[in-house]
Amino acid sequence: MPDPTDSPIDASPDSDEMVAPRYCIGIDLGTTNCVLSFVDTHAETRRVEVFAVPQWVDLDTLESRTTLPSFHYTLTEPEMSAAMTAKANRKLARYLVEPPGERVGEYARVAGSAHPGRLIASAKSWLSHEGVDRSTDLLPWHGDADVVKKSPMAASAAYLAHLRLAWDDAHPDWPMADQDVVITLPASFDEVARELTVAAAAHAGLPRIQLIEEPQAAFYAWLDRHADDWTERVRVGQLILVCDIGGGTTDLTLIRVRPATAKTASGHDGADVEVDGAALQFHRIAVGKHLILGGDNLDLAIAKSAEAQLDAPLPARRWQQLVAGARGVKELMLSPGRPSETTIHLSGEGSSLIGGSVSLTVTAEQVDQVLLDGFFPDVALDATVIGGQSGFQELGLPYAADPAITKHLAEFLRTHRETGLDDETVDSRRVDLVLFNGGVLRSTAIQDRLIACLTRWFGDDDPQWKPETLQSPRLDLAVSQGAAYYALVRRGEGVRIAANLARTYFMQISQSPARAVCMIPADAQPGQTYRIDSLPMELRIGVPVSFPLWVSSTRLADPPGEVVDIDPAEMTALPPIHTALQDRKRKKETTLQIVIETQLTEIGTIGVYCVAAPNDPSGKPSAVNSEPPTTGRGSRGRWKLDFDIRATLETDREAHEGGGEASGIVDEETLESCEREIESVFVHANEKPAKLVKRLQSTLELRRDDWPPVLLRGIWECLIRVEPHRRRSPAHESRWLNLLGYSLRPGYGVAVDDWRTAQTWRTLFGKIAHDDPQTRAETMVLWRRIAGGLTEGQQAQLASVLKRSLTYGGLRSESAEAFEAWRLAGSLERLPIQDKLDLARAALTQLERKKARPLYPALLWAIGRMATRIPSYGPLNLVIGTRDVSNILKRLVDSPALRVRSDDESESGHASQIHAAASLALTQISRRCHDRFRDIDDADRSRVLRELQTLDAPSHFLRLVEEGGQFDHEEQAAIFGESLPLGIELR
Structure with a gap:
């Protein structure tokens, strides 16, 4: 990820060496639409204008429009042929950035309604989705098989690249990359989403940009529209609410009106503000939590309401078409002059297109009921937001569980009722002015409902009072216009909003008790740096370390260096920061004293730096750039630490919650005793390898299953140190491999497990010393145990090796090696x-062979993992589709494995194993997840339930298939293949 501090954004207009760019450009990189506005500073009258973006509206038709819909579409083969004919006219297509076969904008939006499996939508929401690897190619979600997927960052970059190429074509002497460019993002975006936005811009050919939060940009647009009279519309002490409800998010911001001050950035306020003689000044004082709750949710709700007219739920693909149709209904019904009703037409599937077509009528009254009562209910100021999981699972995004936007607004205003009351001239505790923004709020009915709620919440003392609405003629253009105006403000023109950070950042320093130190305060200003030297740290060279980070939008008074208790009700975990240090001069293990420096960069991202303490006697450190998961950079004892994006999905989401690490604290003496036992086997060869686990259990006075994760990772470190001695004999290597995998299982759950797993991979893959069946089997056990920490590429390499032996019968059915190979494949x-x-089909083929009976439990276990509806750790976009799963279920139920009987007493134990494995596999494949893209159909479900009853499966399995739910701890262990470390659960 690019380091924003490496590329200065400003070419200062006061510089004698550089000429200021001609254009100030603002880009609204929206969930539903992108807009580009600009100010020509060479014009006689400087004003904000909207750039009409040329784009395909049909396969052979170009038009220029004020918005570029944020949709990416992959053409079908017939569309591709027609598009290539159109592109033969280079005059039409000379500036378009899409590769052959791809379109963004209006044509993508329209064509995607008919072919939803080829459409990327809501990329911006995915950019902020912390539950997936946002740098991975995963869109379109549930896409067609022949569609090349893109990451959320790459999709965002495609929209920016189209805007850049279109602008450059219209302004060949003033390319966009050389202008002042400001890109907007939600105020509630986390740090990873902010940095990914910067990366998307760089990928699109815009290496130097500035970021601004959308609610601020909307308010800047209002200031620009009222340049002549804004001082007459506001007064000191007022509180302004900016309510921005766009396609993907609800963004809430509070701005205080304060007396103008002469203080500069060096003063307490940190606000370098000039108001052209006016006596007022705007201070952004609070931002809301990140809520993936906006127009997309309204689309889903309208679609659900329309679907209720049918006798049965629609299949997945037709549901996508209905959602796309509901989007059009929402836009129509939220516009002035709307009709009393409209119709959504769904074409049929298969050969009976006419017979299978569906028309659903949606009335204006129905839309009002769904949207107003569902999303904007009339609630009290003390209304509580409901937690849990959203009912909409099909689109893969973590939508807010409680759709009531008015509840979220009430919670936000309650939380910040006292925020900013640190000036004797400011005493208003109610919202005086409201600025609405975002496409959803084009509806006057929704605006009226929000104003009515605010009036009731704050108007008790004055029955005639209600907040004043600051009007905006085009809610869909305001953010872009305000961003362009802000680019002008950065040159010293116009009115600046004094925007403090409005959130406080903490670094966790202890687990028990959970405590953290404030590293960036809420009143931080861009460019300010903080040095946290009250808590010097000692780090071991060459050993990975983790810095868990937290953010709070309610603890706004903590100063830098303040140590506080971690309260999850007030603080939210961020992706952690990892690093590993080495001393260039000294190869031996040593320690280094460091302090932490932090910075709010000029473009609005967070910088965290590790700095060698001035009096540290050891040599100057350097970041280990090649050591995953870090990419730290620096010189002279100071380097930047990067957020570990992948850790939001894998390792340290659990570590933040303390699940793995809180299960036991291990002292150095205990670890030293373990190390002595390990060295006695591998280094000194005083003990037999087979006795090592028993000796460790005796030394620790703990059964192996009770070893806590922190102890296990300590044992892993000891084993890595003696790694060269595994080569003593096959017995030594087998025992070393077995204990190494056991100590690192399941590959995540403790801080820096990504690094440990990467170290294990580099040490072992393709480097086994003794090529015998037992060692090969133990190698497969190791990779299965830590599969959750392996990357896609590493798993692909393992699969490539496995396919050769499993699909071509290279292993004997009765061998332990074959048994473990299938279990590895399933993991x-x-x-x-x-x-x-x-692999699943190969396993089913083996399952149909009675001679493969010894392998039945492993085959069933593997099939259950491969075809599961809810993965243990993997991404949902890699779940096998329902059509293929239906075929897998049919073959599985008809296989000889499910007909094994226990009449023969000598075989009864093995038969029970097979029945238990079959029950678990069928339950994993059929568990209801309330996602129509993953749930099996009713006929398959009924068949599975009958088979589970025949197998005498636990009643809990039947409930999971019928109703859904979670596996308990013992069942999770069966899915994993053995016991899980204490405190770590499969997700």
Whole structure:
């Protein structure tokens, strides 16, 4: 990820060496639409204008429009042929950035309604989705098999690249990359989403940009529209609410009106503000939590209401078409002059297109009921937001569980009722002025409902009072216009909003008790740096360390260096920061004293730096750039630490919650005793390898299953140190491999497990010393145990090796090696769907062979993992589709494995194993997840329930298939293949 501090944004207009760019450009990189506005500073009268963006509106038709819909579409083969004919006219297509076969904008939006599996939508929401690897190619979600997927960052970059190429074509002497460019983002975006936005811009050919939060940009647009009279519309002490409800998010911001001050950035306020003689000044004092709750949710709700007219739920693909149709209904019904009703037409599937077509009528009254009562209910100021999981699972995004936007607004205003009351001239505790923004708020009915709620919440003392609405003629253009105006403000023109950070950042320093130190205060200003030297740290060279980070939008008074208790009700975990240090001069293990420096960069991202303490006697450190998961950079004892994006999905989401690490604290003496036992086997060869686990259990006075994760990771470190001695004999290597995998299982759950897993991979893959069946089997056990920490590429390499032996019968059915090979294959949840299908079909073929009976439990276990509806750790976009799963279920139920009986007493134990494995596999494949893209159909479900009853499966399994729910701890252990470390659960 690019370091924003490496590329200065400003070419200062006061510089004698550089000429200021001609254009100030503002880009609204929206969930539903992108807009580009600009100010020509060479014009006689400087004003904000909207750039009409040329784009395809049909395969052979170009038009220029004020908005570029934020949709990316992959053409079908017939569309591709027609598009290539159109592109033969280079005059039409000379500036378009899309590669052949791809379109963004209006045509993508329209064509995607008919072919939703080829459409990327809501990329901006995915950019802020902390539950997936946002740098991975995963869109379109549930896309067609022949569509090349893109990451959320790459999709965002495609929209920016189209805007840049279109601008450059219209302004060849003033390319966009050389202008002052400001890109907007939600105020509630986390730090990873902010940095990914910067990366998307760089990928689109815009290496130097400035970021601004959308609610601020909307308010700047209002200031620009009222340049002549804004001082007459506001007064000191007032509180302004900016309520921005766009396609993907609800963004809430509070701005205080304060007396103008002569203080500069060096003063307490940190606000370098000039108001052209006016006696007022605007201070952004609070921002709301990140809520993926906006127009997309309204689309889903309208679609659900329309679907209720049918006798049965629509299949997944037709549901996507209905959602796309509901989007059009929402836009129509939220516009002035709307009709009393409209119709959504769904074409039929298969050969009976006419017979299978559906028309659904949606009335204006129905839309009002769904949207107003569902999303904007009339609630009290003390209304509580409901937690949990959203009912909409099909689109893969973590939508807010409680759709009532008025509840979220009430909670926000309650939380910040006292915020900013640190000036004797400011005493208003109610919202005086409201600025609405975002496409959803084009509806006057929704605006009226919000104003009515605010009036009731704050108007008790004055029955005639209600907040004043600051009007905006085009809510869909205001953010872009305000961003362009802000680019002008940065040159010293116009009115600046004094925007403090409005959130406080903390670094966790202890687990028990959970405490953190404030590293960036809420009143931080861009460019300010903080040095946290009250708590010097000692780090071991060459050992990975983790810095868990937290952010709070309610603890706004903590100063830098203040140590506080971690309260999850007030603080939210961020992706952690990892690093590993080494001393260039000294190879031996040593320690380094460091302090932490932090910075709010000029473009609005967070910088965290590790700095060698001035009196540290050891040599100057350097970041280990090649050591995953860090990419730290720096010189002279100071380097930047990067957020570990992948950790938001894998390792340290659990570590933040303390699940793995809180299960036991281990002292150095205990670890030293373990190290002595390990060295006695591998270094000194005083003990037999087979006795090592028993000796460790005796030394620790703990059964192996009770070893806490922190102890296990300590044992892993000891084993890595003696790694060269595993080569003593096959017995030594087998025991070393077995204990190494056991100590690192399941590959995540403790801070820096990504690094440990990467170290294990580099040490072992393709480097086994003794090529015998037992060692090969133990190698497979190790990779299965830590599969959750392996990357897609690493799993693909393992699968490539496995396919040769499993699909071509290279292993004997009765061998331990074959048994473990199938279990390893089933644990690789990051494989592409086609690879999973190939392996599942090979396993089913083996399952149909009575001679493979010794392998039945492993085969069933593997099939259950490969075809599961809810992966243990893998991404949902790699779940096998329902059509293929239906075929898998049919073959599985008809296989000889499910007909094994226990009449023969000598075989009864093995038969019970097979029945238990079959029950678990069927339950994993059929568990209801309330996502129509993953749930099996009713006929398959009924068949599975009958089979589970025949197998005498636990009643809990039947409930999971019928109703959904979670596996308990013992069932999770069965899915994992053995016991899980204390405190770590499969997700």
